[in-house]
Amino acid sequence: MSEAQESLTQRVEPLTAGSHVIAARFLGDDPLLVLADGGIVFGMEGARVEPHGEAAILVAAVDDDILLTGGDDGKLIATKADQSSTVLGDEKGRWIDAVAIGPSGSIAWSTGKKVVARDGKGGRKEWSAPTTAQGLAFAPKGYRLAVSHYNGASLWFPNTEGKPEVKEWKGSHLDTTFSPDGRFLVTSMQENTLHGWRLSDGKDMRMSGYPSKTRSFSWSQDGHWLATSGADAAIIWPFKDKDGPMGKAPRECGVRHSKVSAVSFHPKALVVAIGYEDSCILLCRLTDGAELLVRPAVPNDGKVTSMGWSKQGNRMVFGTEEGRAGVLTLP
Amino acid sequence: MSDKIPVTVLTGYLGAGKTTLLNRILTEPHGKKFAVIVNEFGEIGIDNDLVVGADEEVFEMNNGCICCTVRGDLIRIIEGLMKRKGKFDAIIVETTGLADPAPVAQTFFVDEDVSARARLDAVITVVDARWLKDQLKDAPEVKNQIAFADVIVLNKIDLVSAEELSDVEKNIRAINAYATIHKTIRSAVSLDAVLGKNAFDLDRILDIAPEFLEDVHVHHDEAIQSVALTLPGDIDPEKFMPWINEFTQVEGPNILRCKGILSFKNEPKRFVFQGVHMILDGDLQRDWKPDEVRQSKMVFIGHKLNRAAIEKAVEACRA
Numbered sequence: 001m002s003e004a005q006e007s008l009t010q011r012v013e014p015l016t017a018g019s020h021v022i023a024a025r026f027l028g029d030d031p032l033l034v035l036a037d038g039g040i041v042f043g044m045e046g047a048r049v050e051p052h053g054e055a056a057i058l059v060a061a062v063d064d065d066i067l068l069t070g071g072d073d074g075k076l077i078a079t080k081a082d083q084s085s086t087v088l089g090d091e092k093g094r095w096i097d098a099v100a101i102g103p104s105g106s107i108a109w110s111t112g113k114k115v116v117a118r119d120g121k122g123g124r125k126e127w128s129a130p131t132t133a134q135g136l137a138f139a140p141k142g143y144r145l146a147v148s149h150y151n152g153a154s155l156w157f158p159n160t161e162g163k164p165e166v167k168e169w170k171g172s173h174l175d176t177t178f179s180p181d182g183r184f185l186v187t188s189m190q191e192n193t194l195h196g197w198r199l200s201d202g203k204d205m206r207m208s209g210y211p212s213k214t215r216s217f218s219w220s221q222d223g224h225w226l227a228t229s230g231a232d233a234a235i236i237w238p239f240k241d242k243d244g245p246m247g248k249a250p251r252e253c254g255v256r257h258s259k260v261s262a263v264s265f266h267p268k269a270l271v272v273a274i275g276y277e278d279s280c281i282l283l284c285r286l287t288d289g290a291e292l293l294v295r296p297a298v299p300n301d302g303k304v305t306s307m308g309w310s311k312q313g314n315r316m317v318f319g320t321e322e323g324r325a326g327v328l329t330l331p
Numbered sequence: 332m333s334d335k336i337p338v339t340v341l342t343g344y345l346g347a348g349k350t351t352l353l354n355r356i357l358t359e360p361h362g363k364k365f366a367v368i369v370n371e372f373g374e375i376g377i378d379n380d381l382v383v384g385a386d387e388e389v390f391e392m393n394n395g396c397i398c399c400t401v402r403g404d405l406i407r408i409i410e411g412l413m414k415r416k417g418k419f420d421a422i423i424v425e426t427t428g429l430a431d432p433a434p435v436a437q438t439f440f441v442d443e444d445v446s447a448r449a450r451l452d453a454v455i456t457v458v459d460a461r462w463l464k465d466q467l468k469d470a471p472e473v474k475n476q477i478a479f480a481d482v483i484v485l486n487k488i489d490l491v492s493a494e495e496l497s498d499v500e501k502n503i504r505a506i507n508a509y510a511t512i513h514k515t516i517r518s519a520v521s522l523d524a525v526l527g528k529n530a531f532d533l534d535r536i537l538d539i540a541p542e543f544l545e546d547v548h549v550h551h552d553e554a555i556q557s558v559a560l561t562l563p564g565d566i567d568p569e570k571f572m573p574w575i576n577e578f579t580q581v582e583g584p585n586i587l588r589c590k591g592i593l594s595f596k597n598e599p600k601r602f603v604f605q606g607v608h609m610i611l612d613g614d615l616q617r618d619w620k621p622d623e624v625r626q627s628k629m630v631f632i633g634h635k636l637n638r639a640a641i642e643k644a645v646e647a648c649r650a
Contacts, residue, residue, distance in 0.1 A: 020414045037415070134403075171392075
């Protein structure tokens with residue numbers, strides 16, 4: 001185990017978070033931190049707004065120019081780079097369990113079994129999942145939402161009357177994601193495994209061998225690779241071929257004596273940022289496995305919870321469970 | 332282990348006095364901040380800042396263990412609560428009157444994220460002194476709730492005669508001989524009787540006077556019973572561990588709970604275990620004190636337990 005990687009640690013500027021970081025992303029050109037204590041922190045200078053008031057933020061999704069947060073106040077709030085906020089949903093104090101942003105300004109959120117989809121024009125549709133909706137993901141094209149739940153996932157077209165199509169697989173499904181080409185749907189499961197469906201024929205794919213749950217996914221820009229957390233290395237599954245990862249072994253990047261807690265692919269290159277439970281962060285190049293140290297492990301800084309790249313890929317923001325955060329600027 | 336958030340599970344049949352006890356716990360001047368997880372959100376006034384509504388969704392774990400069920404909603408809620416570290420000191424989970432306590436308890440052993448941050452402190456069961464006899468006939472849930480209890484709050488004792496109360500106590504003892512019983516009116520019990528019990532610290536629970544055991548034999552409940560054993564001297568872990576693992580795998584569906592403190596040969600520390608159905612959890616805890624008698628004690632609560640066979644198997648594990 002060599003920790004003597006080439007280092008980018010001198011190129012990291014700290015950000016002030018001070019509370020569990022729910023999401024670290026770029027909104028427009030500036031870094032953004034979404035904090036569990038209800039704060040949203042903008043830019044390097046750290047302007048803070050609290051659109052949920054005293055409440056905690058539980059979940060967040062970020063697109064190019066909009067941040068969507070769900071709180072334990074039951075509110076679903078959209079915030080823009082100019083720091084203005086709009087309440088888009090109010091579930092009367094019920095916790096928001098999941099949020100997602102889709103194409104053409106569509107968004108979705110869930111609380112318990114209730115799933116709400118809102119299109120870009122503000123039209124709302126509701127659907128009740130068979131059990132609690134654990135994860136939400138929009139298909140890359142069209143207005144179609146995947147909802148993961150107990151014993152499978154459902155594919156819902158909010159604007160059609162028909163029943164959602166159910167993809168069954170026994171067990172509790174947590175988060176979900178579509179491949180960027182829309183051919184595959186993948187869920188993480190309570191039983192420390194991933195499940196996938198090829199949507200053209202419903203064929204099942206099991207991606208197992210994780211020592212803990214996968215709670216972070218990231219697709220490479222070309223859509224050929226899916227990086228995942230939950231093991232002592234980033235586990236990266238090949239999705240290029242028509243069979244996806246079926247019958248193939250995944251790549252393992254950044255093997256260390258700590259579990260990977262967050263992954264984020266670079267938006268242009270085949271480079272993945274890997275965050276660990278001991279607060280260390282590495283960049284790993286998929287083509288040759290070369291590693292660069294972004295942040296060394298610091299005792300008591302907590303696991304890396306979120307990382308996000310700027311659109312150009314020259315900067316990356318990260319945050320940890322104990323409220324440490326920073327921005328890397330590549331040379 | 333000490334920095335894990337303690338979780339108290341509050342069970343009891345409909346109308347037994349759970350919510351009264353909960354509000355009593357919350358309003359006592361203890362300076363503690365609780366996060367309260369309730370099943371019927373907003374239905375009854377609960378006097379606390381942090382109240383979370385739960386759906387009581389019970390999931391089967393897809394791990395080949397037939398009786399391994401967890402509360403999926405609880406995993407999610409505790410994950411959410413842990414993001415607000417420092418806002419509370421302890422968690423109380425109130426279940427519905429009809430709930431089986433097993434999935435709640437198992438959640439704290441099975442889910443690694445939950446067990447890394449929270450520990451089950453105790454299962455408190457509130458029992459209605461007046462209606463228990465009828466409920467035992469009609470409601471299988473009540474038996475399970477009593478069998479699971481570390482502490483039993485025997486409530487509404489003002490509504491029964493002394494003889495009736497004594498009968499009710501015997502009914503409870505027939506199911507669970509080892510839980511601590513507190514007799515109350517309107518769930519009035521001191522906080523230290525129900526909180527901070529650390530169910531792993533079984534000394535006192537297992538030290539219940541032997542005369543209760545006599546009662547257990549007399550008023551034997553045909554559905555659920557307790558089997559308690561005390562073995563003087565040391566146990567050989569090489570023999571005991573394979574036996575307890577196999578026993579819980581085979582008999583798991585019948586074992587509601589098991590607990591024990593063991594004296595392993597050449598081991599200065601006490602080995603403490605507890606389990607729910609097939610799930611076992613145990614580790615070495617504090618040292619044996621110089622003046623302490625080295626002996627092993629364990630209790631199994633469940634259906635169709637063969638006392639003679641268990642005694643024989645444990646006897647064979649002597650060092």
